Each structure stands twice: as C-alpha cells, then as structure tokens.
Amino acid sequence: MQREAEAAVEARDLVKIFGTKRAVDGVSLQVPAGSIFGLLGPNGAGKTTTLRMLLGIIDPDSGTRSLLGRSAPLTAANEVGYLPEERGLYPSMTAREAIAFMGALRGLPIAEGRRRATALLADRGLAEWEKKPIRTLSKGMAQTVQLLGTLVHKPRLIVLDEPFSGLDAINQEKLEALIRAEAEAGATIIFSTHVIAHAERLCERIAIIAAGKVAFAGAVDEARDRLRPVVRLQTRAGDGAWRAALPAGARQVGREWRFELPEGGxxxxxxxxxxxxxxxDTLSIERPGLHDAFVAIAGASAAAEMGKEVPA
Structure with a gap:
C-alpha cells in the first residue's frame, strides 16, 4: 500500500545503447514510495537494462535517475534489496550463511545476518534448510534462499527481476504473499515480469515497455479503462427486431453474442x-483485463512474445 506521496524512484529520458542496438530508448518512470510497481514487457524489451540503470549497476548514455532521493543510486545501495534475473549462490554455503552473506554485502553485520536468517527460515517453516548446503537444494528452494537474502537487511526498496521465473504455482503464490507483506510493512516493490497475471494481482501501478520504450505508465485501472466493457449475451430467440439493438461490431460465438458496451450504457x-x-438467457458485462489492455497498448505481436515465455 502507498504510504508516502513522494517518489521512491524517478527516471527521465533514460537511453542505453549497446553497439548498434538502442536497448532503452527514452524511458521515463515514477514509482511512488510504498507502492508495488510492475515493469511489463517481453524478453528483450529493455526491462532488465532499465532496472540496472535505476540501481546504478550500469550508467545510462543519457537521461537522469533518482533512487530514494539520491541522484547517485549506488549511495543508496544498503537500503536496496535486489534479486537479479540471473540467480547465483555459492553452492558450498549453507542456507543460513548464504542469507547472512547477502545481508553483509548490504552492510548488515554478519552475526545479525545469521540471527535474522534463522528467523526468516523458521517463520516460513523452513528451519530444516538452515544448515543445508545450497548445492543440495532444488532450484526453487535455492531461489527462495536468495530471495530471503534479498530481504534480510530490511531494505526500503526491493527490486525483483523476473522473480516468478522457475517457480511452481504454489511457490508463486507464496512469493506474491511475501511481496504484499513487504509492501504492507512500508517497502517499495518494483518487479519486472512477462506474466501479466502477476502484475494484475499485485500492482497498483505499471509501466509497459516494448522495444525499449514506455508504451504506458500509470495505474492498472487506467490501463484497463482504455477499453470499453464487453457484453456477453445469450438469447432464446435466434432472430428478430432485437438484433437491430446490437452494435455493428457484435460477433457471434456459438450461441453467444460478444460486443463492446454501447456508449449509452x-x-x-x-x-x-x-x-x-x-x-x-444470460447477459454479463465484463471489464477488460490487463492482458486485453496490454494488447491494445503494446500490440498483438508484443503480447504474443509474452505468451511464449511461460515460467518453468
């Protein structure tokens, strides 16, 4: 939930060029403090490059950014938790040591990190993982450990790059619950995803990125409101004077008519x-989902690319 009016992250006209490829082309964003913000787009759209520029991991070729009120993002590093798309932990470390080590990289004393790691694992019913080496854990278990290491120093800003990738449905639900809990505790969450359903369930605001540009930035409801509600109608009569009331764009699928709700309501x-x-027989009025809005904003080809990338 949003707690403050100011922005936790701001970017204006960010550009990044790799060779001849303009990976990010004039991206501007504003992420309100305390919100859950989603960065949507297919692989190659520029999401990861944008996040890395916001965090100061790489510098933009042009444009400006501000992170937690600082124009030099790396000076805020100890207040940020970052889960990169490329996961990586030392395989010989135990789960507790890996979490504590990640906290130490953000300035948390190692003894306090170990104490918090034990508590984090126990709180999630994972106490038996504490002394297990990372190499003995499954991919999903190791990803959970790395996520806890991202949170152990209690960051104000949490940035997750494709966090749902590789998780099964149960662990995806657990991660969604964890994201909500961190936001309720006051953290700002930014996550990138190519799975629109996660953003629709979690986010207050989103940015849709396609081909390195922001096609839309704003509230989820604003994106959905770009499309009119859809009417689904089934009638007992197959024909009659009532057909004249249907809009010109009405189409029939089996026994059901589908069309946009007329302006008159x-x-x-x-x-x-x-x-x-x-x-x-039946008449329902359905508000368009975020997927429909994404197609309308970014185009069917971008949506098709999103659909190809299903998490393992």
Whole structure:
C-alpha cells in the first residue's frame, strides 16, 4: 500500500545503447514510495537494462535517475534489496550463511545476518534448510534462499527481476504473499515480469515497455479503462427486431453474442432486447483485463512474445 506521496524512484529520458542496438530508448518512470510497481514487457524489451540503470549497476548514455532521493543510486545501495534475473549462490554455503552473506554485502553485520536468517527460515517453516548446503537444494528452494537474502537487511526498496521465473504455482503464490507483506510493512516493490497475471494481482501501478520504450505508465485501472466493457449475451430467440439493438461490431460465438458496451450504457440495450422479444438467457458485462489492455497498448505481436515465455 502507498504510504508516502513522494517518489521512491524517478527516471527521465533514460537511453542505453549497446553497439548498434538502442536497448532503452527514452524511458521515463515514477514509482511512488510504498507502492508495488510492475515493469511489463517481453524478453528483450529493455526491462532488465532499465532496472540496472535505476540501481546504478550500469550508467545510462543519457537521461537522469533518482533512487530514494539520491541522484547517485549506488549511495543508496544498503537500503536496496535486489534479486537479479540471473540467480547465483555459492553452492558450498549453507542456507543460513548464504542469507547472512547477502545481508553483509548490504552492510548488515554478519552475526545479525545469521540471527535474522534463522528467523526468516523458521517463520516460513523452513528451519530444516538452515544448515543445508545450497548445492543440495532444488532450484526453487535455492531461489527462495536468495530471495530471503534479498530481504534480510530490511531494505526500503526491493527490486525483483523476473522473480516468478522457475517457480511452481504454489511457490508463486507464496512469493506474491511475501511481496504484499513487504509492501504492507512500508517497502517499495518494483518487479519486472512477462506474466501479466502477476502484475494484475499485485500492482497498483505499471509501466509497459516494448522495444525499449514506455508504451504506458500509470495505474492498472487506467490501463484497463482504455477499453470499453464487453457484453456477453445469450438469447432464446435466434432472430428478430432485437438484433437491430446490437452494435455493428457484435460477433457471434456459438450461441453467444460478444460486443463492446454501447456508449449509452446497458439500460437502452436491455429495453431494446426485451421489447424486441430476444428472450434473454444470460447477459454479463465484463471489464477488460490487463492482458486485453496490454494488447491494445503494446500490440498483438508484443503480447504474443509474452505468451511464449511461460515460467518453468
């Protein structure tokens, strides 16, 4: 939930060029403090490069950024938790030591890191992992350990690059719950994803990135409101005067008619259907989902690329 009016992260006109490729092309973002913010786009859209520039891991070729109020992002490093897309832990370390080590990299004393690691594992029913070497853990278990290491120093800003990739459905649900809990505790969360459902369930605000550009940035509801609600209608009558009430773009799928809700709203439509003897079996009005909005904003080709990238 949003706690403060100021922005935790701001970027203006970020550009990054690798060779002849303009990987990020004028990206501007504003992430409110205390919010859950999603960066959506297919692989290669520029999400990871954008995150790395925001964090100061790489510098932009042009443009400016501010992280937790600082124009030099690395000076805020100890207040940031970052889970990169490329996972990596020392295989000989135990789970507790790996978490404590990651905290130490962010300025947390190692003894305190060990204490917190024990508590974090126990709180999630994972106490038996504490002394297990990383090499003995499954991919999903190791990813959980790395995530806990990202949080152990209690960062104000948590940045997760494709955090759901490689997790099964149960662990994805656990991660969603963890993200909500961190936001409730006051942290700002930014995560990138190519799975729109995660962003729709979690995010207050999003940015849609396609081909290195921001195609949309704003509230999830604002994105969805770009499309009109969809009417699904089934009638007992197959034909009649009521058909004239259907919009020109109405299409029939089996027994069901589908069309955008007319500008006049549902009341004139209902009157025309009833007076025309349609015999309404079912009528529902559905608000478009974020996937529909993504297609309308970024295009069908970008949405198709997103669909190819299903987490393992």
């Amino acid at each position: 549902p009341e004139p439509l209902l009157r025309a259907l009833i007076d025309g003897g349609a015999g309404i």
